[in-house]
Amino acid sequence: MDKLQKFVFDILTSKEVTLVIGYENGSANKPRPAFIREPSDSERLVFNEKCVLNLTVYLGTHCTNNPGKVAIFATLPALCSILQLASEHQIQTADLLVIYCKSNDEFEVFDDINKIEELVCKEEVVIDSKNSVLIETISKLSVEERFEYWTEQFSKCIKCYACRAACPLCYCTRCTVEINQPQWVHSPSHALGNFEWHIMRAMHMAGRCLNCDACANACPVDIPLNLLTKYMIRDIKEKFGEYTFSVNKGNLLSTFKPDDKETLIR
Amino acid sequence: MDIEKYVILKPSVDAILKSLLASGKTIVAPVRKKDAVCFEKIDENSTVADDFVQTKLSLKSFAFPRYEKLFGFNKSQKNVTVNDFDFKQIPEIYLWGTKPCDASGFLALNAIFNWDFKDAIYNARQEKLTIITFSCFQSDENCFCTSVGGGPGGTAGSDILFTKVGDEKYIAEVISEKGSRIREQFSEFFLPTEAELKKEQYLAKIDQLLDKEIIKERLENFFESEIWKKQSERCLGCGACAYVCPACGCFDIQDEKSANQGSRIRCWDSCGFSQFTVHASGHNPRASQSQRWRQRLSHKFSIMPERLNVVGCTGCGRCSRACPVDMNLLEHLTSIMKMNHDG
Amino acid sequence: MTDSNIYLPYSVRIDKITLEAPGVKTFRLKFLHEEDEDQFDFKAGQFGEYSVFGVGESTFCIASSPTRKGYLECTFRQTGKVTSALANCEEGDILGIRGPYGNVFPLEDWKGKNLLFIAGGIALPPMRCVIWNALDKRSDYNDITIVYGARSVADLVYKHELKEWKSRPDVKLVLTVDPGGQTPDWTGEVGFVPSIVDKVAPVSENTIAIVCGPPVMIKNTFPVLLKLGFEDSNIYTTLENRMKCGFGKCGRCNVGKVYVCKDGPVFTYKQLKELPNEY
Numbered sequence: 068m069d070k071l072q073k074f075v076f077d078i079l080t081s082k083e084v085t086l087v088i089g090y091e092n093g094s095a096n097k098p099r100p101a102f103i104r105e106p107s108d109s110e111r112l113v114f115n116e117k118c119v120l121n122l123t124v125y126l127g128t129h130c131t132n133n134p135g136k137v138a139i140f141a142t143l144p145a146l147c148s149i150l151q152l153a154s155e156h157q158i159q160t161a162d163l164l165v166i167y168c169k170s171n172d173e174f175e176v177f178d179d180i181n182k183i184e185e186l187v188c189k190e191e192v193v194i195d196s197k198n199s200v201l202i203e204t205i206s207k208l209s210v211e212e213r214f215e216y217w218t219e220q221f222s223k224c225i226k227c228y229a230c231r232a233a234c235p236l237c238y239c240t241r242c243t244v245e246i247n248q249p250q251w252v253h254s255p256s257h258a259l260g261n262f263e264w265h266i267m268r269a270m271h272m273a274g275r276c277l278n279c280d281a282c283a284n285a286c287p288v289d290i291p292l293n294l295l296t297k298y299m300i301r302d303i304k305e306k307f308g309e310y311t312f313s314v315n316k317g318n319l320l321s322t323f324k325p326d327d328k329e330t331l332i333r
Numbered sequence: 334m335d336i337e338k339y340v341i342l343k344p345s346v347d348a349i350l351k352s353l354l355a356s357g358k359t360i361v362a363p364v365r366k367k368d369a370v371c372f373e374k375i376d377e378n379s380t381v382a383d384d385f386v387q388t389k390l391s392l393k394s395f396a397f398p399r400y401e402k403l404f405g406f407n408k409s410q411k412n413v414t415v416n417d418f419d420f421k422q423i424p425e426i427y428l429w430g431t432k433p434c435d436a437s438g439f440l441a442l443n444a445i446f447n448w449d450f451k452d453a454i455y456n457a458r459q460e461k462l463t464i465i466t467f468s469c470f471q472s473d474e475n476c477f478c479t480s481v482g483g484g485p486g487g488t489a490g491s492d493i494l495f496t497k498v499g500d501e502k503y504i505a506e507v508i509s510e511k512g513s514r515i516r517e518q519f520s521e522f523f524l525p526t527e528a529e530l531k532k533e534q535y536l537a538k539i540d541q542l543l544d545k546e547i548i549k550e551r552l553e554n555f556f557e558s559e560i561w562k563k564q565s566e567r568c569l570g571c572g573a574c575a576y577v578c579p580a581c582g583c584f585d586i587q588d589e590k591s592a593n594q595g596s597r598i599r600c601w602d603s604c605g606f607s608q609f610t611v612h613a614s615g616h617n618p619r620a621s622q623s624q625r626w627r628q629r630l631s632h633k634f635s636i637m638p639e640r641l642n643v644v645g646c647t648g649c650g651r652c653s654r655a656c657p658v659d660m661n662l663l664e665h666l667t668s669i670m671k672m673n674h675d676g
Numbered sequence: 677m678t679d680s681n682i683y684l685p686y687s688v689r690i691d692k693i694t695l696e697a698p699g700v701k702t703f704r705l706k707f708l709h710e711e712d713e714d715q716f717d718f719k720a721g722q723f724g725e726y727s728v729f730g731v732g733e734s735t736f737c738i739a740s741s742p743t744r745k746g747y748l749e750c751t752f753r754q755t756g757k758v759t760s761a762l763a764n765c766e767e768g769d770i771l772g773i774r775g776p777y778g779n780v781f782p783l784e785d786w787k788g789k790n791l792l793f794i795a796g797g798i799a800l801p802p803m804r805c806v807i808w809n810a811l812d813k814r815s816d817y818n819d820i821t822i823v824y825g826a827r828s829v830a831d832l833v834y835k836h837e838l839k840e841w842k843s844r845p846d847v848k849l850v851l852t853v854d855p856g857g858q859t860p861d862w863t864g865e866v867g868f869v870p871s872i873v874d875k876v877a878p879v880s881e882n883t884i885a886i887v888c889g890p891p892v893m894i895k896n897t898f899p900v901l902l903k904l905g906f907e908d909s910n911i912y913t914t915l916e917n918r919m920k921c922g923f924g925k926c927g928r929c930n931v932g933k934v935y936v937c938k939d940g941p942v943f944t945y946k947q948l949k950e951l952p953n954e955y
Contacts, residue, residue: 095474099659100567120658124569128622225390225399225576225601232569233657245608247732247757254587255400255600285657287389287573289369403683406729413729413770418681449938450923453679556932556952583927586683586920590730597683597727602926610918610928613756618917618931618955628930628954636933 068110071174074166075109078138084164085135088125090118100125114140114168121279123148123235126158138164144279146187148235150312151275153180157238160314180314192278192310194297201291202298218258221265223288226256230292231268233285236275243267269295274320276300277312306331336488337507337516338526345522346495346503351377352519353427361395362429363388372428381430386473387649391579392428392435396459397442400600403454403586408593423457431466434478434649436490438579439464444641445582463511468496472537475650477663480543483647485536498535543666545634545644551669552635556627560672564665565626567658572603574652574660580633580645604628630669682923685727685772686712691747693767696833697826700798701763702739702751705771718742718776720783720806721914721942725922726750726758727772728765734758735919737941738776739801741808748773751801751833777922778941781806781886781912783813790819792878794897796869796889797826800833802914802941803888807841814846821848821878825869828857850876870896873904880905886912898945911945917955931955 068076078084086104091111093099098118101111102125123145130137141149146167152158160180167175167186177183194202205213228244231237244252244264252267253260276296283293304310307319307328316322354360354377362375365382372388375381405416428435439459446452446459469476469485478484488494492512495503505523507516516523575581585602589595602609605625611617619625633645646662653661692704707713718724719742725733734756740749754763765771783806791810795803810817822841826832832851841849851864852872858864865872869889878885885906887897894913901911917929917936929936932952943951 093659094653094661094664097659102566125567129566225572227572227576227603228606229569229571229573229655229657232571241608245606248760250587250757253589254585255589255598257400260400281657285569285571285573287577287655287657289389404681408729411768411770413687413772415684415687415729415772417684445925448924450682450925451679452925453681454683456679582925584920585926586733588727588730588732595730597729599683604927612916612918613759624954631932632927632930636930639933640935 070172071114071166071168072109072112074174074176075103075112075138076106078164079103079106079109083136084138086129086133087112087138087140088122088129089140089166090114090120090122102129112140114174115171118142118168119280119284121145121148121233121235121277121281123152124233124281126152126163126235127238130158130162133162136162136164138166141165141167142279143167143187143190144277145235146183147192147277147312148279150180150184150187150314151236151277151318152238153314154312154318155236184313184315187312192300192304194278194301198291198294198297199301201294202301205294206298217262217265220290221258221261223290224256224261224265225288226254226260226264227287229285229287230282233281234272235279235281236272236277237268243271265292265295269299272296273299274303274318334509334513337513339505339507339516339523340527340530341495341503341505341522341524343501343503345519349515349519349522350381350429353429358427359424360427360429361392372430375429383430383467384471386469386471386476387432387434387651387654389651389655390577391438391649391651392431393438393442393579393582395426395428395462396439396455397446397582397584398458400598401454403597403599405594405596408590408595418454420453420457423461425461425463427463427465429465431464431491432469432649433466433485433487433489433491433494434476434483434647435579436464436466437478437483437487437647438649439490441580441637441641441643441645441647442582444637444643448641463515464491464493465515466491466494468494468532468535469537470497470535472539473650475653475661475663476537476539476648477542477650477666478648479539479541480663480666481545481644481646481648485539486532496532496535498530498532504530504532504535542663543670545638548666548669549635549638551672552627552631555672558672560668561627561630562621562623564668565623565660568605568622568626568660569658570605570607570622570625571657572601572605573655573657574629574662575603575605576601577651577655579647579649579651604632630665634666683774683921685725685733685774686716688748688771688773690765690767690769690771693765696751696835697831699754699763700751700831700833701754702749702801702834703762703765703771704740705748705750705773706746707748708770713745716748716773716776719780720809721781721802722776722778723802723922723937723941724748724750724773724775724777725919726752726762727774728758728761729770729772731761732758733772733774733920734762735916735922737802737805737914739804741805741812743809743812751798751804753798774922777937779939781809781942783809783816786810786884787816788882789817790879790883791817791821792883792885793820793822793824794869794873794885794887794889795822795824796893797831798833799888799890799893799914800824803886804834804837806886811841811844811847818882819848819879820846821850821876823850823852823869823873823876825852825854825865825867825872826857827854829853829859829862831857868896869893870900873897874900877904880907880910884910884912888914901945908946908949909944913943913945913948914941915943915948915955916941 091101637645
């Protein structure tokens with residue numbers, strides 16, 4: 068048993084927590100979510116560089132009725148989502164033990180949301196070079212060329228909503244697309260319906276996107292959805308000078324303070 | 334009709350494709366794009382991919398499109414004129430290079446769309462398809478066609494099946510009337526069968542791991558088992574599995590309008606979505622993901638076999654490959670096989 | 677001739693609108709083309725998919741009897757998107773209807789028997805079809821008893837017809853409202869429908885019971901009927917479920933292997949007990 072597995076074994080045995088949401092090896096040795104309740108099952112848990120799925124997507128559904136505390140494996144983006152979910156009053160952090168997995172054998176345990184915020188504040192949200200280059204390239208296209216690019220990408224979309232399902236911040240029990248009075252977004256996967264969905268979702272992510280790539284990784288037809296939200300991260304960083312997650316400071320785009328800069332309003 | 338067996342040389346197979354293209358036929362074939370292979374309309378410059386296990390999306394959209402305009406209407410004052418579906422505009426399409434698990438998916442959809450009420454729109458599209466399938470000589474760990482009554486050399490749903498036997502030769506099986514028409518058109522290419530050629534030797538080796546009768550029985554007898562909850566715990570409730578599946582035919586009907594004109598659209602839907610069965614009153618018979626997971630399995634492996642005499646699964650493995658959280662269907666079905674009387 | 681488009685509705689015009697109760701309306705519909713009415717040959721128990729073109733479709737039973745030609749009736753409560761659009765329709769507007777779908781009340785098998793109709797609130801519409809069907813062929817059946825209740829006097833539907841049924845000597849009508857729902861001049865019973873059925877104590881021998889109502893009413897009425905000696909195969913009810921196509925293809929309305937749109941909506945209590953607990 069490695070250090071991480073031993074830690075889980077101990078907290079389950081002592082009943083400090085009753086559920087651990089982590090990763091295990093799945094098909095073709097790709098990691099997948101695991102829900103561990105028995106100490107003996109802690110041997111199934113793994114953590115490696117392939118563990119990128121944001122497990123906080125399960126915090127709402129799996130914690131509500133869980134008797135006792137929940138522990139969760141978190142990568143850095145997942146720490147951000149815990150802060151964001153807490154600031155949006157979607158999770159009770161008092162019942163949450165966060166196991167920040169830094170590498171195969173290094174992890175740090177948090178039970179205080181403020182300590183998580185301290186750590187996250189020190190890390191800048193950075194868009195990786197591959198996607199940065201793509202964003203640069205697409206930004207330089209003309210409006211018509213950009214529209215053509217996205218028309219082609221969205222033509223692949225089958226409206227499976229895997230992007231929504233994988234995103235921890237898409238937690239609405241009745242999504243905008245599932246409301247029919249009025250029918251805000253067309254359901255069928257034609258060009259208009261697809262554009263409406265992706266643009267609307269990107270806008271709902273403004274200021275909240277965790278940069279975790281869950282949406283693009285989940286997409287079965289390989290649409291680079293994360294470019295839309297990463298572009299907004301870049302945009303917000305430029306215009307507001309920062310992009311962080313905080314329970315205490317309030318959310319960047321949904322908190323109004325009288326001394327907010329208004330130079331962006333023309 | 335009985336299946337007719339022939340031998341055909343590789344250059345002849347290529348020539349058939351070339352000739353069909355040259356005569357203006359619409360051919361849809363697998364084409365490699367970056368790391369994935371997709372089915373798309375090809376022309377004489379396209380390279381047909383033949384060295385891949387499976388595409389991401391199935392071919393069902395050629396008979397059951399992602400969205401289908403069922404009819405249109407014009408509203409003015411107290412009057413409505415309805416414009417019926419134009420059956421004449423359905424194109425003839427050749428699906429070239431399908432896999433046996435794609436072709437057999439149409440049998441499941443044929444059964445659904447013809448159960449008592451015949452869906453003329455689906456049938457019209459399906460009838461205009463000519464399905465030319467190539468047997469599989471490779472598979473991956475997600476394939477389980479042999480466990481659901483199919484196989485890497487299965488003929489179900491195809492019009493012609495080619496099986497590569499060595500570098501320069503294929504076995505050709507002409508399965509249907511549409512297939513016969515092709516054989517007649519290119520009769521010089523279809524050579525007498527060679528008795529010593531055994532198709533099975535050239536097919537991918539896919540062990541049968543499941544018994545669909547046992548799975549059906551388990552689904553019927555263990556409705557209240559905890560296993561559905563355990564299996565579906567990581568399911569995110571998206572529609573990826575249903576939409577990539579060649580045998581999933583569930584749909585929604587939506588009206589769209591702009592000013593005085595509009596249409597009624599049939600579009601794909603998934604039993605995995607949380608609102609799929611919700612009543613206007615708010616009551617939801619399948620309110621939990623575990624109930625929806627159980628429904629998905631039951632529909633495919635118990636309800637369809639019982640009511641429509643067809644299994645709602647071709648073992649193509651697309652659902653497992655597409656799932657963001659590895660809901661591996663073969664793995665789940667294997668667990669179901671292992672259930673004992675305690676559930 | 678190619679098969680016709682099964683998604684295409686018949687066009688009907690709203691001939692008459694009646695406000696039955698708060699939020700509840702009855703539409704009398706006439707086919708625009710006579711041959712459509714002949715094709716739409718329905719029997720009691722069946723339902724249709726009613727369209728507001730541009731808004732969508734809604735599933736309701738056919739509330740008028742097939743013995744009465746020249747029109748169809750449906751009754752609905754304004755609940756969601758399509759029923760709200762229907763509620764805003766005017767006489768003369770054109771709607772669509774697809775159908776008839778579903779199975780039927782086996783009226784042929786009930787000949788010579790007593791019929792006991794038990795309904796609650798907005799669930800009288802599916803029963804109205806079969807009640808009028810039986811009354812229009814009155815001599816085929818023995819005693820006919822109707823027990824109908826609603827939350828309050830205002831919520832009773834088909835008020836005009838209730839008067840007509842009350843006045844008929846060949847029908848026993850018992851009306852009730854929930855406790856607190858009565859008006860000062862109310863002369864009917866006061867009590868929940870199951871308890872009133874118990875009080876009326878209809879004879880179970882040679883009697884078919886048909887029960888329609890909100891789930892809680894049905895759940896509490898079944899034990900009363902069993903206590904009175906009814907066999908579960910002689911108790912009929914209707915099920916509702918979310919529907920879109922109405923003909924067994926969209927994959928929505930099934931309860932286990934049973935499709936409410938094809939094997940229902942009419943079920944016996946015996947059949948209901950065999951269904952998995954998912955409706």
